[in-house]
Amino acid sequence: MHPLRLERDGAVATVVLDRPAQRNALDLALKVALRETLGEVAADEGVRAVVLTGGPEAFCVGQDLAEHAAALAEGPAFDTVTEHYNPVVTALATMPKPVVAAVAGPCVGAGLGLALACDLRLWSTTARLGTAFSGIGLTCDSGLSTTLVRAVGEQRARELVLLAQPFGPDEAVAWGLGGRVVEPDALLEEATALARRLAAGPTAAYAESKRLLADAAAGRPLAETLAAEAAAQVRLGATTDHAGAVASFLAKRRPTFEGR
Incomplete structure (x- = not known):
């Protein structure tokens, strides 16, 4: 078995x-x-x-x-x-x-x-x-x-x-x-x-958040955290999920996330 x-x-x-x-x-x-x-x-x-x-x-x-x-x-x-x-x-x-x-x-x-x-x-x-x-x-x-x-x-x-x-x-x-x-x-x-x-959520964003939270919990200095957050936002800003969610918000409809 x-x-x-x-x-x-x-x-x-x-x-x-x-x-x-x-x-x-x-x-x-x-x-x-x-x-x-x-x-x-x-x-x-x-x-x-x-x-x-x-x-x-x-x-x-x-x-x-x-x-x-x-x-x-x-x-x-x-x-x-x-x-x-x-x-x-x-x-x-x-x-x-x-x-x-x-x-x-x-x-x-x-x-x-x-x-x-x-x-x-x-x-x-x-x-x-x-x-x-x-x-x-x-x-x-x-x-x-x-x-x-x-x-x-x-x-x-x-x-x-x-x-x-x-x-x-x-x-x-x-x-x-x-x-x-x-x-x-x-x-x-x-x-x-x-x-x-x-x-059904923004899984690309979840992955970035998991990394940020884990590194912060490990004691990463604030300056490094700020830099890591900025880099993560740049990566997520280029995703289909982000663009689609912003458009959905402005159109007052529920966003659909694809994880990319």
Whole structure:
């Protein structure tokens, strides 16, 4: 059985982690499939928005520890961070189209890292979140030492990482992880509706905005930010989307965006 499904609905691609019996634990097959699939949807000009989900029971419990234990018996077992986790998180964070995480059930360790690498999040009331790393004598991977601090602040991030303190979806929203909480049976439907809305929008502008926001969050100086914004506006000013939207505004009609 393939550990991942890719579903298409018009311009929306839904990437489904599909190891439900293992709560979508990340074994080698799933990590490779996820890395390759995200590369495919990033390059597919027909895809204008992406949903990442693990189905109704679990988003992702992080690394498959049974496989990890077997690898440890053979020697050091951490090449997967650079070979799999880093490329996957980079693909999500830099993809030139919006990515929505639809999170139900456990979302811990690298699973939480995947969710926070997405642009927007919807949380099921069943979501159970945590960092988990210190519980097995490890530290952060999948970008959490950056994304968690940006979302909740350094002090709360220290508590969540050092104490491996679990938390729920309401806390996630209140603390700054973004998104909103929905009922379980509405999660995928609402995530797909959000992705369809984004897919119908100015996806070229979204890609520029993602880059600007990420660089600003990384501490880029104001002068560099101003220069980057100016360059991005010049690029977008030459797009069909911009010209069409201005004409639509003046004509008092709804614009149609093509992502170019």
